[in-house]
Amino acid sequence: MRAPSPLEVSSASSSSPFLFSQPQIPPRLRYAVLGAGFAGLSVAYNLLKQSPKDSNLRIDVFDEVGIGGGASGVSGGLLHPYSPKAKLLWRAAECWDEALRLLNVAEAAVPDAAAIVRRRGILRPALSMKNMMVLEDNAHNGLAGCRIETIDEDAAQNLVPGICSPFNTSFYMPQAVNVHPQRYLEALFLACQTLVKELCASGLGVKELHLHKVSIQKLLELEGEYEAVIVCLGAKADLLPELSGRLPLRTCRGVVAHLQLPDNMGGEYPGFGPSILSDAWLAVQGPRSLYMGSTWEWKSRNSSPNVSADEAAEALKELLPKACRIYPVVRDWTFIGARAGLRAMPPLTPHGSLPLLGCVNNIIGLNQTCKYWLFGGLGSRGLLFHGWLGKLMAQAVLSCNEDLIPYELTSWKRTKQ
Ligand SMILES: Cc1cc2nc3c(=O)[nH]c(=O)nc-3n(C[C@H](O)[C@H](O)[C@H](O)COP(=O)(O)OP(=O)(O)OC[C@H]3O[C@@H](n4cnc5c(N)ncnc54)[C@H](O)[C@@H]3O)c2cc1C
Numbered sequence: 001m002r003a004p005s006p007l008e009v010s011s012a013s014s015s016s017p018f019l020f021s022q023p024q025i026p027p028r029l030r031y032a033v034l035g036a037g038f039a040g041l042s043v044a045y046n047l048l049k050q051s052p053k054d055s056n057l058r059i060d061v062f063d064e065v066g067i068g069g070g071a072s073g074v075s076g077g078l079l080h081p082y083s084p085k086a087k088l089l090w091r092a093a094e095c096w097d098e099a100l101r102l103l104n105v106a107e108a109a110v111p112d113a114a115a116i117v118r119r120r121g122i123l124r125p126a127l128s129m130k131n132m133m134v135l136e137d138n139a140h141n142g143l144a145g146c147r148i149e150t151i152d153e154d155a156a157q158n159l160v161p162g163i164c165s166p167f168n169t170s171f172y173m174p175q176a177v178n179v180h181p182q183r184y185l186e187a188l189f190l191a192c193q194t195l196v197k198e199l200c201a202s203g204l205g206v207k208e209l210h211l212h213k214v215s216i217q218k219l220l221e222l223e224g225e226y227e228a229v230i231v232c233l234g235a236k237a238d239l240l241p242e243l244s245g246r247l248p249l250r251t252c253r254g255v256v257a258h259l260q261l262p263d264n265m266g267g268e269y270p271g272f273g274p275s276i277l278s279d280a281w282l283a284v285q286g287p288r289s290l291y292m293g294s295t296w297e298w299k300s301r302n303s304s305p306n307v308s309a310d311e312a313a314e315a316l317k318e319l320l321p322k323a324c325r326i327y328p329v330v331r332d333w334t335f336i337g338a339r340a341g342l343r344a345m346p347p348l349t350p351h352g353s354l355p356l357l358g359c360v361n362n363i364i365g366l367n368q369t370c371k372y373w374l375f376g377g378l379g380s381r382g383l384l385f386h387g388w389l390g391k392l393m394a395q396a397v398l399s400c401n402e403d404l405i406p407y408e409l410t411s412w413k414r415t416k417q
Pocket residue numbers: 034035036037038039040062063064065066067068069070071072073074075076077078079214215216217232233234235236237253254255256293294295340341342343375376377378379380381382383384
């Protein structure tokens with residue numbers, strides 16, 4: 001008896017008792033991830049990580065600029081689980097753990113891990129009496145993985161010589177980190193590629209990952225091509241015609257200035273010195289390089305990373321006095337350039353400002369099983385949220401089950417806009 005051809009096997013009824021069983025090639029699942037920032041790359045990584053080992057999977061990541069083309073690439077890279085008033089943020093432990101896990105994944109993918117994450121903590125001097133009392137109160141309810149220590153002026157000086165703590169009290173988060181966002185995203189993409197190779201080498205299923213430098217003009221362009229399309233376009237999600245005006249997002253442009261200590265000057269930032277949070281933050285990159293941020297221009301629609309000379313001058317005028325109040329010698333550092341990004345700010349909920357997740361078929365007018373998804377509104381805390389929420393998003397997409405996402409993140413869909 002001749003063996004049936006693959007065509008005969010696949011077209012025959014599976015209940016036929018007389019056919020040889022041939023290994024079936026599982027159909028290829030295709031997913032489109034729109035945007036290669038914190039949100040998009042976290043989803044891409046988690047889709048690969050959590051898809052069944054024997055599945056044939058193809059992920060297409062679309063970004064009109066490339067990796068880190070939006071707010072993620074220019075962000076300050078400060079990562080800790082507290083609000084500006086030092087209150088623990090919603091589900092801080094899960095967010096913190098998963099963010100650190102993804103940082104580790106990215107670091108493992110490159111030879112120079114030290115260039116991605118600077119583990120020196122973050123220092124926040126109290127700026128008013130009220131500020132000090134609130135911070136002190138919250139310092140007792142910190143997260144074990146990122147505790148807050150209350151320190152006096154001397155201890156703060158030991159960490160950062162020249163720092164001013166107007167109320168002789170600072171709050172120090174020794175486990176907080178500061179990330180170089182662009183290098184981190186590039187390393188995370190590399191980690192995705194490495195994972196694809198490892199999964200393919202197991203011989204169980206074929207995995208593919210493609211990055212396309214393409215601008216997506218409308219969601220329905222992708223209709224029929226994918227099992228699911230996940231929109232991770234940051235502040236520009238609202239520009240898609242199918243979503244425009246339907247997302248409860250406000251936009252806010254922020255400028256970040258790059259400062260360097262001139263070669264002929266001493267007073268390098270100490271190698272063990274933490275980054276600084278205050279009305280303006282200083283994200284330290286090295287002994288002679290730091291980023292100072294950031295401005296808050298509400299309602300701006302300008303997502304360009306380029307900053308004109310006038311905009312840079314305005315930003316410096318606003319930021320320098322705030323930074324000098326806590327680190328006066330920063331006045332001697334030289335301005336060498338500025339970049340900007342557009343934040344996608346979600347509404348305030350009883351749990352704080354939470355990103356917007358969920359299936360958006362009903363918003364764009366489709367009634368099929370889940371297909372179009374949104375992962376947006378990461379606000380000013382994208383680094384903290386991206387790891388855990390990217391994982392939840394991938395689980396929901398793979399199983400086509402929105403209920404896997406905590407209701408706090410999907411409740412925006414039930415609120416009348
Ligand atoms: C000045 C500033 C400082 C910040 N500092 C911090 C910080 O210190 N810590 C922190 O946690 N967060 C910080 N944030 C917030 C953080 O940057 C955001 O929460 C985060 O970047 C949002 O990530 P995202 O992936 O949702 O969006 P984005 O990073 O904006 O990514 C969206 C991507 O989609 C692409 N895209 C857009 N439209 C299209 C289209 N039509 N077709 C194809 N591709 C498209 C873009 O090129 C971009 O790469 C800061 C933000 C700003 C602006």
